[in-house]
Amino acid sequence: MKRIAFSLLAFVAFLAGFPSARAFIDRPAFAEDSIRILSPADETFVNETESLAVVCRIPKGAFDAIQISINGKVAKTITPLADKVVVCTTVAVRPGMDRIAVAAMKAGGAVAAAEASVFDRTALSVQYSVEPAGYRQYFFHSTRSDCFLCHKMEPADSDNYPAKPSDSSCYVCHKNITQHKYVHGPAAAWSCLTCHSKDAKPKYEAASPVSRTCAMCHQDTMDAWKKMQFMHGPTAMGICTACHDPHGSDWQYWLRKFPTDLCLSCHVGVTGDHIITFFNGQPHPIRGRPDPRHPGQELSCASCHSPHASNFHYMLFADYNDYRSFCTGCHRF
Ligand code: HEC
Numbered sequence: 001m002k003r004i005a006f007s008l009l010a011f012v013a014f015l016a017g018f019p020s021a022r023a024f025i026d027r028p029a030f031a032e033d034s035i036r037i038l039s040p041a042d043e044t045f046v047n048e049t050e051s052l053a054v055v056c057r058i059p060k061g062a063f064d065a066i067q068i069s070i071n072g073k074v075a076k077t078i079t080p081l082a083d084k085v086v087v088c089t090t091v092a093v094r095p096g097m098d099r100i101a102v103a104a105m106k107a108g109g110a111v112a113a114a115e116a117s118v119f120d121r122t123a124l125s126v127q128y129s130v131e132p133a134g135y136r137q138y139f140f141h142s143t144r145s146d147c148f149l150c151h152k153m154e155p156a157d158s159d160n161y162p163a164k165p166s167d168s169s170c171y172v173c174h175k176n177i178t179q180h181k182y183v184h185g186p187a188a189a190w191s192c193l194t195c196h197s198k199d200a201k202p203k204y205e206a207a208s209p210v211s212r213t214c215a216m217c218h219q220d221t222m223d224a225w226k227k228m229q230f231m232h233g234p235t236a237m238g239i240c241t242a243c244h245d246p247h248g249s250d251w252q253y254w255l256r257k258f259p260t261d262l263c264l265s266c267h268v269g270v271t272g273d274h275i276i277t278f279f280n281g282q283p284h285p286i287r288g289r290p291d292p293r294h295p296g297q298e299l300s301c302a303s304c305h306s307p308h309a310s311n312f313h314y315m316l317f318a319d320y321n322d323y324r325s326f327c328t329g330c331h332r333f
């Protein structure tokens, strides 16, 4: 009887054209002493993600604190607002399996708990490039809508050009995404909708392959690469975001890692031996020295190889059979 009364209430609210707070709070039946994770969804995977929102449903005023742990380590403890039935926060995650556990505390002890396992997939690790069997991709925006009670979930086109970042409707939930030393122009301007269309299916999903998105603004550069004789595998496949974070990073060119580490993620075990071994058995350096060809930068694999394309074998900057032009690109012997 109670159930029917509630769904009637929801129906009336629906007809009246405004969201029903009761429908959100009571669906499905929710025990007074429990905690439920609203986001992320259990047994899902995400791609190349550095942080995740953890949003929990709790009974109003029931708990003193909510403790969030990742893979057994406490990441955050938050005090829920007395008048709210949700707690919203963000935690840092790393590639591979992230087991998120939330514990509701009262008088110093845990009285309720919930868990969700999310796999953070990345192209830069052989180990973590494939999700576990049975895990589905998490498309938050096309699978939930009940956050709209407190958050703006339907941006206007004009939201793509906010006067300041916090004017963007994406900012409240995604502010971490641009907190980096180097930030990509359109992300720094919070023009998120340029690359994440609200009409995309699933909602906000960037075009595939990713290079289609990059081509909107870097077409000339990419055309020049296509005209070259040799093109690097992942660049040719259009998976630009294997190496570049489209939002920003702590490395120049918004790279996901320092170039040498980036290359070694896929080309495991390559050493300076492949260039030359010195008479004392030492390999040629591949990092930790100034790069003579790029003043101000550190020597890396990218000092000799283009990560995109070139007219020389192995995407080198010059023909390596011609030591005169290759080695003397950096050395005077
Ligand atoms: C009862 C109101 C309410 C509901 C429902 C709600 N939120 Fe929130 N949320 C808030 C408030 C208040 C803040 C803090 C706003 C601020 O920092 O300006 C917040 C902040 C956040 C943040 C930022 C946390 C951080 O680390 O700064 C995220 C992410 C978030 N909410 C996600 C969600 C999601 C996803 C849902 C739906 C599953 C949801 N919220 C539902 C009230 C709510």
Ligand code: HEC
Residues within 6 Å of the ligand: 039, 040, 046, 051, 052, 053, 054, 138, 139, 140, 141, 142, 147, 151, 152, 153, 155, 169, 170, 171, 172, 173, 174, 192, 193, 196, 203, 204, 205, 206
């Ligand atoms: C109420 C909070 C909230 C708001 C507002 C919000 N997002 Fe999200 N978004 C999330 C959560 C939660 C996820 C799931 C992954 C995570 O936890 O970071 C997510 C995931 C995404 C994803 C990955 C694909 C997916 O659907 O899971 C994209 C892309 C994205 N958001 C873009 C946007 C853009 C663009 C805006 C603004 C127009 C926006 N979001 C506004 C909470 C929010």
Ligand code: HEC
Residues within 6 Å of the ligand: 047, 048, 049, 050, 051, 170, 174, 177, 178, 186, 187, 188, 190, 191, 192, 193, 194, 195, 196, 206, 210, 213, 241, 242, 246, 247
């Ligand atoms: C230049 C294009 C571009 C812009 C601008 C951009 N994104 Fe993205 N974003 C992408 C692409 C491409 C992906 C998919 C990356 C992948 O799967 O390899 C992505 C992935 C995401 C994801 C899921 C993965 C992650 O990093 O957590 C979220 C969330 C997201 N974007 C939110 C935003 C928000 C919020 C903004 C505005 C500040 C924004 N994006 C601006 C291109 C862009």
Ligand code: HEC
Residues within 6 Å of the ligand: 183, 184, 185, 186, 194, 195, 210, 211, 213, 214, 215, 216, 217, 218, 240, 241, 244, 246, 253, 254
């Ligand atoms: C909406 C236009 C736009 C899109 C789409 C876009 N970019 Fe950019 N990008 C820019 C602008 C503007 C700059 C120069 C300003 C700056 O340094 O942020 C830039 C600079 C860069 C740079 C640094 C170039 C340099 O010489 O310093 C890299 C790397 C880059 N973008 C990669 C990408 C990748 C990868 C994608 C696709 C995921 C992409 N961009 C999509 C606008 C865009």
Ligand code: HEC
Residues within 6 Å of the ligand: 211, 214, 215, 218, 221, 222, 232, 234, 235, 238, 239, 240, 241, 242, 243, 244, 253, 255, 259, 262, 302, 305, 306, 307, 308
């Ligand atoms: C294998 C890793 C990798 C892939 C894949 C990759 N990049 Fe890069 N990119 C780099 C590195 C490293 C640099 C900085 C050093 C350099 O340019 O030699 C760079 C620099 C850039 C620059 C600035 C310098 C320039 O050449 O103009 C742009 C723009 C860029 N990348 C765009 C893209 C786009 C678009 C794609 C996809 C079509 C892509 N990248 C794919 C690693 C990569």
Ligand code: HEC
Residues within 6 Å of the ligand: 123, 124, 232, 233, 234, 242, 243, 259, 262, 263, 264, 265, 266, 267, 301, 302, 305, 306, 307, 314, 315
């Ligand atoms: C996402 C994985 C990935 C990353 C990161 C990556 N590569 Fe590659 N690389 C490939 C693939 C795939 C091929 C093509 C397969 C092949 O020919 O061996 C390739 C081919 C090459 C080749 C040609 C090999 C040959 O025998 O013809 C060179 C040289 C190379 N990569 C250098 C680099 C450098 C330098 C970096 C860092 C800037 C880098 N790669 C980063 C995946 C990657």
Ligand code: HEC
Residues within 6 Å of the ligand: 260, 263, 264, 267, 270, 271, 274, 275, 284, 285, 286, 300, 301, 302, 303, 304, 305, 314, 316, 320
């Ligand atoms: C000082 C210049 C230089 C640096 C730095 C350099 N390489 Fe090379 N690389 C070469 C030359 C020259 C060749 C071709 C000659 C050969 O194979 O003996 C080559 C060939 C390659 C090849 C294809 C042939 C093979 O051995 O499989 C790959 C892959 C490669 N390099 C990856 C890398 C990676 C990854 C790094 C960084 C860890 C790197 N290189 C750093 C000069 C360099």
Ligand code: HEC
Residues within 6 Å of the ligand: 275, 276, 278, 284, 285, 289, 290, 291, 292, 293, 299, 303, 304, 323, 326, 327, 328, 329, 330, 331
């Ligand atoms: C991208 C630039 C670059 C290229 C190309 C390059 N090297 Fe080097 N090489 C370096 C740097 C940087 C060092 C470290 C110099 C230092 O410690 O001051 C080095 C060190 C050396 C050394 C040790 C002696 C010294 O000068 O410290 C030898 C020998 C050497 N390289 C040989 C070669 C040969 C042979 C080639 C061609 C196959 C080559 N290098 C190509 C950058 C380069």
